[in-house]
Amino acid sequence: xxxxSEQKPAPTTAWLWxxxxxxxxxxxxxxxxxxxxFIAEGGIRDFAGVADYLRNPIVVLLxxxxxxTVTAHALLGVRSILFxxxxxARAETTxxxxxxxxxxxxxxxxxxxxxxxTQQI
Amino acid sequence: xxxEVALKVFRYKAGQPARYDTFRVRVxxxxxxxxxxxxxxxxxxxxxxxxxxxxxxxxxSCAMRIDGREKLPCITxxxxxxxxxxxxxxxxxxxxxxVSDLVVDVxxxxxxxxxxxxxxxxxxxxxxxxxxxxxxxxxxxxxSVTLPEGVARVNRxxxxxxxxxxxxxxxxxxxxDKFMGPAALAGIYRARLEAPDEAESTRLLGFxxxxxxxxxxxxxxxxxxxxxxxxxxxGAIMLLRRDLVKHRIRKLFGR
Amino acid sequence: xxxxxxxxxxxxxxxxxDVRRRGMGMWAYTLNRVTGIxxxxxxxxxxxxxxxxxxxxxxxxxxxxxxxxxxxLALDVILIAGWLIxxxxxxxxxxxxxxxxxxxxxxxxxxxxxIAGIGTVVMGIMVFGS
Numbered sequence: 424x425x426x427x428s429e430q431k432p433a434p435t436t437a438w439l440w441x442x443x444x445x446x447x448x449x450x451x452x453x454x455x456x457x458x459x460x461f462i463a464e465g466g467i468r469d470f471a472g473v474a475d476y477l478r479n480p481i482v483v484l485l486x487x488x489x490x491x492t493v494t495a496h497a498l499l500g501v502r503s504i505l506f507x508x509x510x511x512a513r514a515e516t517t518x519x520x521x522x523x524x525x526x527x528x529x530x531x532x533x534x535x536x537x538x539x540x541t542q543q544i
Numbered sequence: 545x546x547x548e549v550a551l552k553v554f555r556y557k558a559g560q561p562a563r564y565d566t567f568r569v570r571v572x573x574x575x576x577x578x579x580x581x582x583x584x585x586x587x588x589x590x591x592x593x594x595x596x597x598x599x600x601x602x603x604x605s606c607a608m609r610i611d612g613r614e615k616l617p618c619i620t621x622x623x624x625x626x627x628x629x630x631x632x633x634x635x636x637x638x639x640x641x642x643v644s645d646l647v648v649d650v651x652x653x654x655x656x657x658x659x660x661x662x663x664x665x666x667x668x669x670x671x672x673x674x675x676x677x678x679x680x681x682x683x684x685x686x687x688s689v690t691l692p693e694g695v696a697r698v699n700r701x702x703x704x705x706x707x708x709x710x711x712x713x714x715x716x717x718x719x720x721d722k723f724m725g726p727a728a729l730a731g732i733y734r735a736r737l738e739a740p741d742e743a744e745s746t747r748l749l750g751f752x753x754x755x756x757x758x759x760x761x762x763x764x765x766x767x768x769x770x771x772x773x774x775x776x777x778x779g780a781i782m783l784l785r786r787d788l789v790k791h792r793i794r795k796l797f798g799r
Numbered sequence: 800x801x802x803x804x805x806x807x808x809x810x811x812x813x814x815x816x817d818v819r820r821r822g823m824g825m826w827a828y829t830l831n832r833v834t835g836i837x838x839x840x841x842x843x844x845x846x847x848x849x850x851x852x853x854x855x856x857x858x859x860x861x862x863x864x865x866x867x868x869x870x871x872l873a874l875d876v877i878l879i880a881g882w883l884i885x886x887x888x889x890x891x892x893x894x895x896x897x898x899x900x901x902x903x904x905x906x907x908x909x910x911x912x913x914i915a916g917i918g919t920v921v922m923g924i925m926v927f928g929s
Binding site for chain 3: 438442445446448449452460461465466467468469470471473493494497500501504507508529532533536539540543
């Protein structure tokens with residue numbers, strides 16, 4: 424089957440990812456809210472609480488997955504709003520690339536922060 | 545019985561700033577808004593420019609905004625939109641360049657409509673299925689129609705009269721000059737139903753894809769809300785999306 | 800051709816935010832976009848605030864006390880309302896966006912926002928209670 428659109432990422436794909444990350448967030452956000460606020464004593468963890476929480480590698484993995492998903496969904500949303508302006512094809516590619524960079528930096532920051540915290544235990 | 549209504553009409557002539565003029569006209573109580581506008585033109589200002597032709601909602605020429613909402617003034621009774629007090633605001637459609645007063649430039653609109661390759665004007669058709677039990681294929685009653693063999697129903701997108709109301713109502717059309725717009729996308733959906741083969745159907749689907757095709761729609765549903773002919777362009781856009789997603793998923797699995 | 804008049808670019812770009820004389824679908828769209836932008840701002844604010852964790856307990860624990868204040872908790876409830884509205888409406892957008900349930904899109908919106916309202920109240924109680 425041929426490509427319907429030459430653009431990268433293909434518009435249908437972008438929307439699909441938007442929808443999929445959105446659905447994923449229903450679970451991941453609920454998880455994050457529960458473990459960070461409703462289970463945590465006092466509703467928010469102090470430093471010792473955070474360090475303790477991050478000791479579990481599965482927890483780290485889930486929180487990282489949450490960060491990737493929420494960042495992707497958020498930046499795809501920004502892309503959608505910007506594309507509404509009727510940009511040129513070149514501008515659209517630039518915007519997509521710039522947002523990708525922002526996304527990568529955001530996740531990298533999250534990974535760095537997690538590592539920094541666990542180093543301090 | 546007559547009523548006296550005050551129309552507050554948007555005015556624009558090249559080289560002058562835009563303004564609103566108020567015209568008081570006396571019309572029969574059954575008058576349509578278009579009747580009132582014509583009375584304003586005839587009795588007060590012959591330079592008032594507006595489009596009108598069929599006067600019965602089949603040409604789509606007169607589309608404008610009445611009290612901020614997109615409507616066809618030829619079929620909108622004054623009594624339906626004016627409560628007897630204050631001015632009745634008359635303005636041109638949104639999201640089109642304004643040529644003069646209530647007349648907008650629709651050339652871009654028709655260019656987009658021609659993407660689907662459909663004949664521009666069609667009369668409204670019933671979408672009711674062939675009446676059950678009419679073995680000889682003849683309609684059982686006046687409302688049902690005889691459809692071609694193998695076709696169970698026809699949907700109503702044929703009712704589009706290219707009035708541009710959906711374009712005016714659409715929030716994405718406001719921001720983007722590139723968006724295809726509800727009418728053109730609904731036209732593509734309709735054209736696909738009549739496509740002679742799979743290749744043509746896929747080619748048309750390709751037009752609906754793209755950053756300025758269906759994916760710029762954000763489900764405002766205003767087009768469907770405002771359409772005077774019940775075309776439901778938003779519904780068409782959603783169904784095109786479904787086809788595009790199916791196409792994408794099949795491609796993922798190499799089929 | 801004689802000069803044509805068009806609304807300013809700014810006005811046209813912001814038209815999505817004008818819900819006057821608009822149907823339920825527009826309310827849903829505008830709400831989704833507004834909550835989306837709000838959540839985006841919150842996301843990056845949250846990430847920046849979390850950087851205090853890098854400073855160890857001396858930097859983080861004072862903030863924890865601040866975060867337990869009634870003002871902060873109230874802001875938390877607003878946040879919860881934000882993602883409940885955005886998330887539940889997002890489900891609707893995904894479903895209708897694929898052509899499912901298009902005929903009931905309005906009642907779907909009303910129903911989901913009611914759930915969002917109830918959810919906000921329930922979680923608000925939980926937040927202030929903990």
